Amino acid sequence: MSLLSIILSISLCGTCHPDTNSVFQKSIHNTEGVHCVSCHGGNPNTLDEGKAHSQNFRKIPRNLIPQHCGSCHSNPLLMKPYGISADQLSLYLSSLHGKDFEKSPKKPVCTDCHGVHEIKKKDEPDSLTNPSNVAKTCGKCHGNSLQDYLSSYHYEAWKEKKNSPICVTCHDPHLPLKFMANDIDKLCGRCHSISRKSFMDGPHGKSFYDKGVPSCGDCHGYHSIKRSRSLEISGTCGKCHSKDSKEFKTAEKLSTMLLQTKAEIEKTEKILDDAEKIPIAVEDYRARIEEAKTFLMEALILTHSLSIERNEETLGKARLISKEIEREIHEKMRNLKWRRFGLFVFWFYIFLTIFIIIRYKRWLTKRRSKK
Amino acid sequence: MERRNFLRNIFGGTIILWLGGIFYFLLSYLSYARKGKEVFPRVKIPSKEISPSKPALIKVGEEHAWLIENEGEIFSAISAVCTHKRCILEWDRESRRFICPCHKGIFDKEGNPIFGPPSKPLKRFNVLKKGDDIIVSD
């Protein structure tokens, strides 16, 4: 097609379809030269409806959408210059989303997630596939999982721009697996590698490989992962272990150790706050308490191995730092209290000295004048 | 006579008390020993910076140490301070030994003294390999 007719074709379709046209103008397809005719066919050079909607003009029905998008997007030669992979259609067709999608109206097709005329690149803020919008897009059908995810710590961390997963981080967008139970630890272990290693070192890891329980989600939840939920033992550990079993007692001991250390660190932090009000400069102490908190964090992760000795070793270090800071700050605050008392004694002593000096001087002068 | 001696003694005693107080005060002020601030010194080095032919001289807290990779990717961290007169040891690659430049004392790769004036072995640090890093701690 000549340049002129390309330009003419855009403006002419848009004359009768202005709303669609204004949306399409902003899309990535438009930018890259894929226009109305590329998908819909027809004659773009005329305003006459009959002529325009002739030739191979078509409205694409829902059950043909994947094939239609795939006609370009499965062609590696076309996709390679853009750096887009060409395997989405094959992945989709083997996935739960795409298997027999014609028969089930509930299953999504390409346009349900990517949009129709408003398809934009992932990095534009109003694109449906932009990471900030992904949860909403998936949540259109998976409302329950979305609710769970929105209440989770993963979402909270995501809001604070931390390195946290969204739906597609764990579930591939075109072949979203419902993960098999014995693959969950590999998935979580992609980020939480040390937790996974400690887990594998301990009795839970052995049980997981032999029997498939417990997996990460059994204790932490799947989409509604919260912080420190694992410290609520009766809800978590009590699900499998009876309250008077040896394992439950171990869980209680571990939880107590962790909570105690956490309380100690918080107490020390409060002492630092009090000291700062006096004021005593405490910036270097705050750096040391951060070190203690790091040890606590390490111990929390090591808990996955369910070993009391290992936890005790790390927690012992955290507690040692905390106690030392407490001792030093208390010593300084005690010294402060002694100052006023010392001043009192000092006044008394100086007046005594001056008195003695004056008496001695007077006595000496009298002696001299007698001479 | 009584009175003179008494007043003079009191006066002298006061002066001595003052001097004693000042002496104690100066002593406690000047003899402040700086405590080691780091309770558990540890240092982290990426493992790709060490190779069997390229050990690293690191500092764990206030102390220098040699971090060496042996065969089979086993790492050891040994104090680099000679136990004789505290000079810093050098690592001899061919013979895999520590040599002290001050009095030519020699330690083997485990830190045991094998020649020269040093008689005490070198301190060893804990080494933990975590992913791509090596963590050395006291």
Add this chain to the structure above:
Amino acid sequence: MSPIRKFIKWLEERINLTEIFSFFSAFGLYYGEIDTKDSIEEALKKASVKELPPYGKWPHVLGILTFLLFVFLIITGMLLAFYYQPTLLSAYESTREIIRDISFGWLIFNIHRWGANLLIIILIFRIARFFYHKVWKKPRELFWIIGIAILIVSIGSFLTGKLLPFDQNSYWSTVRNLEIIEKIPLIASIFNFLVGGFLIEEGTIIRFYFLHIVVFPLLLWILFYLHFSTVRRVGLSALELKKVERVTFYPSHLFSLLTSTFIIILILVTLSVLCPFKLMGKADPIKTPTETGPSWFILFLIPVIEHIPWGLGGFLVLLLLILLFLFPFFGERIFRSKTLTKVLTFFFVFLYLILSFWGFRIK
């Protein structure tokens, strides 16, 4: 002969002890003249029976107080120098260590700072007193000039020392102080030469430190020596209206020295315990705190410099300074009447206070 006497005789054959005594007494211990040709025994005997007006009494006590404060500042300064590190990285941390961790460190630090503040107050007070009692008349012109010089050098010492703790307060009040000094012509050039600029950067702190612990104290020692030397030659200014008793060196004079020392220690320690100086956090060159301003005795310069147009404020300040130095040479002609001098003293003090208050409001 007692062993002490024997020892003194042995020393006298080898060194002029009277000269050494004269050197020490030059700093206020004994302010009559000493003939160094006498043996030490004779000199001490003469000194102890010579009767002189006492200076443990008001108003001369201000003089000896100044020197005692100076000695305390030297001693505490030396003790502080054991622990302070004058680099950008560790100045604040070493100060914090002194105040918080070292036993009695807080006491030494606060005595040093309060001593510095009291020194400036007493020096200003003394200048006002000199003016009031016409102490600049012949033959005491040098006395007055050296007194002014001592005040200026003390102010320099104070300002250089102010930066050293390197907390927010120090840094920003020094920035403001430098901003004012920059506007006074001659002083700014001298300062520029000594410190190398009006921005606080890497080399500034070490130059300030050197000025503060070596240059200015040395100058002050020399100036104090000259000051006392003048007094020994011309004697203390007698106050005509009062009948002055004359006392001997031992025991009156020496003991009043001792008493003054103890009283100064008492005042300094009380101030240190009840009103200690607080550190305001490490100096942050980006964030200016709201409450800081220039040092208190410089506040009176602010309205002068700001409100006189065309930058003449700085010249005016310089002119005032030069007039102050050369005052004894023309003061006699202007201030004949005693009542005028007294009224003027109060007027100048009042003016200083008003200008300081104004400076405080607009800082």
